[in-house]
Amino acid sequence: MDISIHTSFLPHDDPDASAAFYRDVLGFEVRSDVGQGKMRWITVGPAGQPSTSILLAPPAVDPGITENERRTITEMMAKGTYGWILLATPDLDGVFEKVRASDTEVVQEPTEQPYGIRDCAFRDPAGNLVRIQELR
Numbered sequence: 716m717d718i719s720i721h722t723s724f725l726p727h728d729d730p731d732a733s734a735a736f737y738r739d740v741l742g743f744e745v746r747s748d749v750g751q752g753k754m755r756w757i758t759v760g761p762a763g764q765p766s767t768s769i770l771l772a773p774p775a776v777d778p779g780i781t782e783n784e785r786r787t788i789t790e791m792m793a794k795g796t797y798g799w800i801l802l803a804t805p806d807l808d809g810v811f812e813k814v815r816a817s818d819t820e821v822v823q824e825p826t827e828q829p830y831g832i833r834d835c836a837f838r839d840p841a842g843n844l845v846r847i848q849e850l851r
Contacts, residue, residue: 720767722758725798725843726774726788730755732840733771740817741802741810743769769800771841792842799844807849811835825849 727733730748734757737743743759746768750756753773760768774792775785791797804810807825814837815821822836822844834848 722768722770723800724770724772725800725839725841726792727757727771727841728753728774728792729840730757730771730773733757734759736817736819736840737769737771740814740819795838795842795844797843798841799846802845802847803850804847805850807833807835807847810847 725733730750730753734745734748737759738745742762744762746758746760746765748755748757750773754776755773757771758768759771774797775788780788788797811825814835820838822838823834825833825835827833832848833851834846836844836846839845
């Protein structure tokens with residue numbers, strides 16, 4: 716079987732701030748930006764990897780979601796417990812310094828984990844947890 720990861724989803728509550736973070740802080744390309752106002756679907760991804768993307772999307776827009784579920788998603792986003800992603804880089808310290816210089820909320824500075832990887836963590840503008848591990 717030949718299956719690849721094409722797109723992963725992360726919610727946003729401020730499309731301009733989210734697009735700026737992934738573009739200006741992490742250096743991703745903005746590949747598409749459709750919709751208007753807060754109802755925008757923005758596809759970003761690392762340069763040189765056109766087949767791998769992150770879709771930044773408004774949360775809870777599915778018509779099948781109840782009002783109670785929308786409220787729960789909004790509460791989880793506010794606490795930073797709804798979305799997260801794991802990225803990797805050969806230059807963890809360099810990426811971390813760029814992220815820290817952008818006044819992004821740092822959750823964990825670069826740390827050698829007991830399970831054998833070195834990583835750091837921070838939150839994007841929507842509160843999503845972004846972990847970056849070091850490629851060795």
